[in-house]
Amino acid sequence: MDVHGGLVGPDRAPRAGVQAGVEHELATAGAIAASVLGTAVLPAAQAHAADEPLPCPHIFGVVCTWTGPDGEGGLRLLNHDEFFLPGGVRSAQNQDREPWCFYTGPAFSGPRLQLNPRETNRDLAFPARSARRGFCEE
Known part of the structure; x- marks a missing residue:
């Protein structure tokens, strides 16, 4: 052996x-x-x-938005309805307890996309031209 x-x-x-x-x-x-x-x-x-969350200030009740995808471009904080968003919004992070609805056109018009509480969207696939707090309605 x-x-x-x-x-x-x-x-x-x-x-x-x-x-x-x-x-x-x-x-x-x-x-x-x-x-x-x-x-x-x-x-x-x-x-x-x-x-994964984007680099957004930890402020409850706001939505962080950026003019470019992936949190790039100008940062703008939303805490009330926006009839018109100059430059548009391409990425967003919802830190509000309510959903937000983003629209392709100004005055809450056109196709829309809903961003739920604590949700991050790195590319909305369109430049949103208006946004308001609440569910997107048909």
Whole structure:
């Protein structure tokens, strides 16, 4: 017997050689699994980043808005209805206890998007030209 408990002889291969082969196969399988899992985890990490808060002052009852996506551009705090938003709003973070509705047109007109309490939207997909506190109504 060898030190690993395997039989040594003309009709038996040493266990150490078998064990090395198994370890190599396990290492290869592990590398493949790691690369597959790494690829699968990456989109989930990116999706989570989209929900992370933007750099907004911690003021309760306001909505932080930016003229650019991802919190870029000019920052403007909203705490009352805005009939017209100069420069538009492309990203927003709601720190109010009420939802806010963002509209593509001035005077609360056109297609709209609702931002719920404690919700962050890094890209509204349009420059909002007006906004008001409350649910978006059809």
